[in-house]
Amino acid sequence: MTALINLAGLLLIALIISWFWLSQAGGRQRKQDATVSEASVIVKNGVYDPPTLHARAGQTLTLHFDRQDPSPCAEQVIFHGLGVSEFLDSGKVTTVTLQNPPKGEYRFTCQMQMYQGRLIVD
Structure with a gap:
């Protein structure tokens, strides 16, 4: 009886681990693998979701930032190395257009660099 x-x-521990940790990591990886010309980014609970975006070099990239976080830190997004920044209105979607970004890897953050994201341009 004790063995059962x-x-x-x-089995319950394995189910909990796969449900809460492994399934989320797999979903995030699928989001990160797609190369896009347009994407939505949710700003909520101190993070950008998805945290990593892939784009093609020389193509315009349109990002729709949905700011659901009322924190003052979430009010601006800055693309380091691209010279682009935009203020995000709380509770609204703000569109940021990156005109033909060059090949490379770029961080995007809030003004205090607490929110972190990554743009990979191939």
Whole structure:
């Protein structure tokens, strides 16, 4: 009887790990793999979602930032190395257009660099 209880406990632990950690990591990886010309980014709970975006060099990239976080830190997004920054209105979607970004990897952050994101241009 004790062996069955221990086995059931181990199965429950494995289910919890796969549900909460492994399934989220897989979903994020699928989001990150797509190369896009247009994407939506949710600003909420101190993060950008998705945290990594892929784009093609020489193509215009349109990003729609949906600011759901009322924190003052979330009010601006800055693309380091591209010279682009935009203020984000709380509760609204703000469109940021990057005209033909060159190949490279660029960080995008809030003004205090607490929110972190990455743009990879191939």
